[in-house]
Amino acid sequence: MTETSEFAKSSTSVGSIDEERKAPLTPSQLIWRRFRKHRMAVVGGIGAVLLIIFIIGGSIIYPEARANETDLKARLSPPSETHWFGTDSVGRDVFIRIIYGGQISLFIGILAVTVSVSLGTLIGGIAAYYGGWVDSLLMRFTEAMLAIPSLFLLIVLAKFIGREVGQVVILGRTFSGSIGIVILVIGLTSWMYLARIVRASVLSIKELDYISASRALGASDTRIFFRHLVPNTLGPIIVSSTLGLAGAILTEAYVSFLGLGVQQPTSTWGNMMQQAQSFLTRGAWWMWVFPSTFIVFIILSVNLLGDGLRDAFDPRSSRHL
Amino acid sequence: MWAYLVRRIVQAIFILFIITMLCFILTRLSSDPMAQYANKPGITAEDRERIAKNLGLDKPLPVQYVRWLGLALQGDLGNSFFSKQPVIEMIKQRLPLTLKLMITAEIFIILVSVVLGLVAAVKQYSFVDNLITTLSFIGFSMPIFFIALGCIMLFAVKFKQWGLPYLPTGADIWDPKDPIELIRHMVMPVFCLVAIQTAGYSRFLRTSILEVLGLDYIRTARAKGLTERVTLYKHAFRNAILPFVTIIGLDIPFLMGGALVTESVFTWPGMGRLFWEYAQRGDYPVVLGVLLLTSSGVVFFTIIVDLLYTVVDPRIRLG
Numbered sequence: 001m002t003e004t005s006e007f008a009k010s011s012t013s014v015g016s017i018d019e020e021r022k023a024p025l026t027p028s029q030l031i032w033r034r035f036r037k038h039r040m041a042v043v044g045g046i047g048a049v050l051l052i053i054f055i056i057g058g059s060i061i062y063p064e065a066r067a068n069e070t071d072l073k074a075r076l077s078p079p080s081e082t083h084w085f086g087t088d089s090v091g092r093d094v095f096i097r098i099i100y101g102g103q104i105s106l107f108i109g110i111l112a113v114t115v116s117v118s119l120g121t122l123i124g125g126i127a128a129y130y131g132g133w134v135d136s137l138l139m140r141f142t143e144a145m146l147a148i149p150s151l152f153l154l155i156v157l158a159k160f161i162g163r164e165v166g167q168v169v170i171l172g173r174t175f176s177g178s179i180g181i182v183i184l185v186i187g188l189t190s191w192m193y194l195a196r197i198v199r200a201s202v203l204s205i206k207e208l209d210y211i212s213a214s215r216a217l218g219a220s221d222t223r224i225f226f227r228h229l230v231p232n233t234l235g236p237i238i239v240s241s242t243l244g245l246a247g248a249i250l251t252e253a254y255v256s257f258l259g260l261g262v263q264q265p266t267s268t269w270g271n272m273m274q275q276a277q278s279f280l281t282r283g284a285w286w287m288w289v290f291p292s293t294f295i296v297f298i299i300l301s302v303n304l305l306g307d308g309l310r311d312a313f314d315p316r317s318s319r320h321l
Numbered sequence: 322m323w324a325y326l327v328r329r330i331v332q333a334i335f336i337l338f339i340i341t342m343l344c345f346i347l348t349r350l351s352s353d354p355m356a357q358y359a360n361k362p363g364i365t366a367e368d369r370e371r372i373a374k375n376l377g378l379d380k381p382l383p384v385q386y387v388r389w390l391g392l393a394l395q396g397d398l399g400n401s402f403f404s405k406q407p408v409i410e411m412i413k414q415r416l417p418l419t420l421k422l423m424i425t426a427e428i429f430i431i432l433v434s435v436v437l438g439l440v441a442a443v444k445q446y447s448f449v450d451n452l453i454t455t456l457s458f459i460g461f462s463m464p465i466f467f468i469a470l471g472c473i474m475l476f477a478v479k480f481k482q483w484g485l486p487y488l489p490t491g492a493d494i495w496d497p498k499d500p501i502e503l504i505r506h507m508v509m510p511v512f513c514l515v516a517i518q519t520a521g522y523s524r525f526l527r528t529s530i531l532e533v534l535g536l537d538y539i540r541t542a543r544a545k546g547l548t549e550r551v552t553l554y555k556h557a558f559r560n561a562i563l564p565f566v567t568i569i570g571l572d573i574p575f576l577m578g579g580a581l582v583t584e585s586v587f588t589w590p591g592m593g594r595l596f597w598e599y600a601q602r603g604d605y606p607v608v609l610g611v612l613l614l615t616s617s618g619v620v621f622f623t624i625i626v627d628l629l630y631t632v633v634d635p636r637i638r639l640g
Contacts (some may be wrong), residue, residue, distance in 0.1 A: 020365060040458075120484070140332065140335050140339060141339055143336050143620075144336045144337075144339040144340045144343065144616075145343075147336065147340060147616040147619040147620050147623075148344070148612060148615070148619075149575055149581075151581045151582070151593075151595060152581070152611070152615070155597070155600050156347045156348055156600065156608070157347060159347075160347045160349040162351075246462065250464055253464045254466075254582065256613075257466050258582070258585075273466070273467075278465075280470060280474055281478055284476070291469045292464075293466070296459065296462055296463050296467065299462035300459060303461060307458075317547065
């Protein structure tokens with residue numbers, strides 16, 4: 001299932017082949033080269049960087065207190081010079097809430113991907129490395145998780161670990177404790193595909209001679225696993241964490257939309273949209289348009305980036321160079 | 322072949338065992354079914370005890386699980402705590418409506434994505450291809466409620482204000498048996514599902530057509546003077562469609578679960594909404610029933626798809 005890269009037409013010239021013959025490139029140079037030529041991926045990368053600058057820069061200009069500042073006289077006011085993106089139902093500034101909500105959405109996305117990538121790598125790796133009944137058991141469990149429609153699984157798990165939680169303070173800022181629950185729910189329901197990819201990849205590597213060589217040298221299972229097997233499956237792991245980040249931000253939006261997400265007053269792009277839903281028929285389009293545009297923009301950027309990385313890490317796509 | 326089939330079925334049963342156990346633990350422990358009786362006046366502590374005993378909630382959890390599984394195997398999924406109806410009856414009411422919505426949507430999704438994928442692959446790197454690719458990526462990156470709420474805003478609320486023919490929001494009461502009403506209520510959800518789902522499928526098909534077009538036998542076909550039309554449709558398309566058929570086949574059982582968010586936004590009385598409504602109330606017999614039905618559908622359908630695949634593609638041997 002190689003994604004055919006976007007740049008094949010421009011790069012099949014004889015010149016580039018000659019160039020490659022001149023100096024042999026290291027694998028990472030080749031990856032960077034393939035990535036750079038993937039125009040859409042570069043656009044995605046730039047988009048993601050701009051957004052990160054926006055949400056970090058914005059929080060330097062506007063203090064966090066302003067994101068939760070209510071102004072009941074100015075509630076539901078449309079975009080104006082004082083409130084660029086208008087205000088919500090209790091008069092909070094949508095623009096500043098998008099800045100801080102973006103930080104939370106990204107934070108949730110990154111941590112959820114960390115959970116799911118660690119689980120996926122560990123489960124897939126262990127299944128492939130040990131084989132036998134361990135493999136069967138872990139893979140049947142993976143298949144069982146995959147057979148349940150993902151949103152059903154998400155809801156059941158959210159109901160299971162979700163309960164009343166207080167506030168948590170991280171780095172001097174107060175957040176709703178529900179952030180932790182959302183991270184866990186997304187992380188625990190999205191590791192399955194990666195586990196299968198890692199398993200397939202480790203299965204093909206573990207029979208290679210250098211693994212037998214290090215075993216002959218007396219390396220322990222743990223050492224072989226973490227020093228030799230995991231680094232060699234890094235390509236698919238990086239690609240699926242990038243695509244997984246887009247997926248996690250999207251899932252956060254779904255979870256929040258269903259009301260199982262992060263609780264107010266902490267804002268995320270997802271719960272801002274959920275809040276907007278009930279005011280849509282009253283014509284408060286700005287509460288809905290701005291957060292959703294940001295959601296689509298970040299997910300689109302990260303997806304494009306991930307697609308480019310997939311082509312860049314896939315040696316089979318080198319025929320296009 | 323037979324050995325393969327037996328092994329797959331044994332695996333499937335094991336997977337279903339894991340699914341039921343996982344779902345039972347998660348749903349059973351996430352809420353207390355007795356909570357609804359907790360603060361009702363007129364229900365004494367003894368009454369509560371009696372109700373719990375009748376529902377079998379006083380037994381240890383493993384016993385409850387085995388009892389539920391035993392009854393489920395005989396086709397009895399228990400009664401809903403809230404509506405008091407048998408779960409199987411509730412599913413029987415909702416399933417046809419979900420299938421009507423999802424199968425209609427799926428047909429359009431397949432048609433649209435075949436056309437888009439084919440055009441994009443044949444006109445690779447043209448303006449049309451870039452447009453389709455861009456739109457697919459946007460569709461792929463969009464939560465479905467974004468487009469669903471937009472549709473309601475425009476086609477239901479604004480069109481009504483402007484005096485144009487408008488579509489129902491779904492908030493009104495309607496009779497699913499009336500075919501005209503049914504179609505009127507189906508337009509927007511189907512449109513949203515198509516807009517979101519087509520993206521992935523058409524992109525997938527584009528990739529597999531391009532892969533096939535790069536193979537030697539296509540060059541041979543062109544070299545021996547076949548028209549581009551014959552090369553494309555008789556030679557390339559037939560092979561390129563194989564992986565596409567597989568992913569559709571694997572997605573079909575998931576249609577039974579309906580589309581939770583779409584059904585909720587458009588208040589379509591289907592399986593997804595049934596699940597969501599009763600999951601919110603912690604009505605675990607209903608939740609477990611829906612989970613069991615959809616996931617066993619998925620597990621057994623996967624085996625059927627794998628078997629059918631050997632018919633479609635004789636190069637594949639099962640072993």
